[in-house]
Amino acid sequence: MTHAETSARPPRRALRGDARFLLGILLIAASVAGVWFVVAAARQTAPAYAAARTIVPGQVVAADDLRQVDVALGQSAAVYLAPGGWRDGMVSTRTIEAGELVPADAVGDADRMxxxxxxxxxxxxxxxxxxxxxxxxxxxxxxxxxxxxxxxxxxxxxxxxxxxxxxxxxxxxxxxxxxxxxxxxxxxxxxxxxxxxxxxxxxxxxxxxx
Structure with a gap:
């Protein structure tokens, strides 16, 4: 191996430094992307039901007892009653205050009351x-x-x-x-x-x- 060939190769320390630099850039990019994803997810809203008036236990929940609202629930969306989850004849299992988001487990079939x-x-x-x-x-x-x-x-x-x-x-x-x-x-x-x-x-x- 000639002296010219040896001098043409980049030092190993320089290669390691470049690799660390690229890795740092990738980590920063991943962190920024993660923050962006969290913010974007928090801004997403989903339809849910809120009580239009106070609903007491045992009361049949009629359509006009509910009002649809768009709220940012994230992973908690399944906890609340949403369009498609309500049906005629459902009754309240506990007191739901006016304006409160209706929990999915706060309504049920009358025969279970x-x-x-x-x-x-x-x-x-x-x-x-x-x-x-x-x-x-x-x-x-x-x-x-x-x-x-x-x-x-x-x-x-x-x-x-x-x-x-x-x-x-x-x-x-x-x-x-x-x-x-x-x-x-x-x-x-x-x-x-x-x-x-x-x-x-x-x-x-x-x-x-x-």
Whole structure:
């Protein structure tokens, strides 16, 4: 090998330096592309349903109870109810506040519901803040044989208000009647208390009527 041939070859250090430089460029390009992909994905929106009004458990979800919105959900898109996921006859399984995105698991078939609706007269008025979607307790004071009433006790600890009718002329004034969603397991005892003439009182749970 002649001296001229040896001097014509690039030094190995220079080749290594070029390789590292190219690798650095590739890493920077990959990083920029990854950031661009994340930003582009975050800007993409998908249609979903939001509650047009407060929806309570057990309520049949009609088309006008929902409004379609375009939101950037990313990988969470499957968590929420989207067009094509709603069908006639579906009911709410929990309270969905007005404007809230509707979770896919917050609606289902009526035959799977474990709650039902009853109307309970309250011997005392309820705060004005108690409205559709509020969580309340139902208390009952069973009648005694001597004409009095026993001490009140909690009959239903967790009921959801569907509607409230306030009427000062009811039961001497300051009373109300409430349509409530209660667990099916507590329907029998509630109806029995109503049939026996128990004094019923509906009160907000702690913080529920403030």
């Amino acid at each position: 474990r709650t039902t609706n009853v109307v309970v007269p309250s011997s005392v008025d309820v705060p004005a803040s108690v409205d559709a979607g509020a969580v309340v307790e139902v208390w009952a004071a069973p009648p005694q044989e001597d004409g009095g009433f026993e001490d009140p006790r909690i009959l239903v600890a967790d009921a959801t208000v569907v509607s409230v009718t306030r009427d000062d002329s009811m039961m001497g004034g300051g009373a109300a009647a409430l349509e409530l969603v209660i667990p099916r397991a507590e329907v029998a005892v509630t109806l029995a208390a109503l049939a026996d003439g128990a004094v019923m009182s509906v009160v907000p749970t702690v913080g529920g009527g403030e």
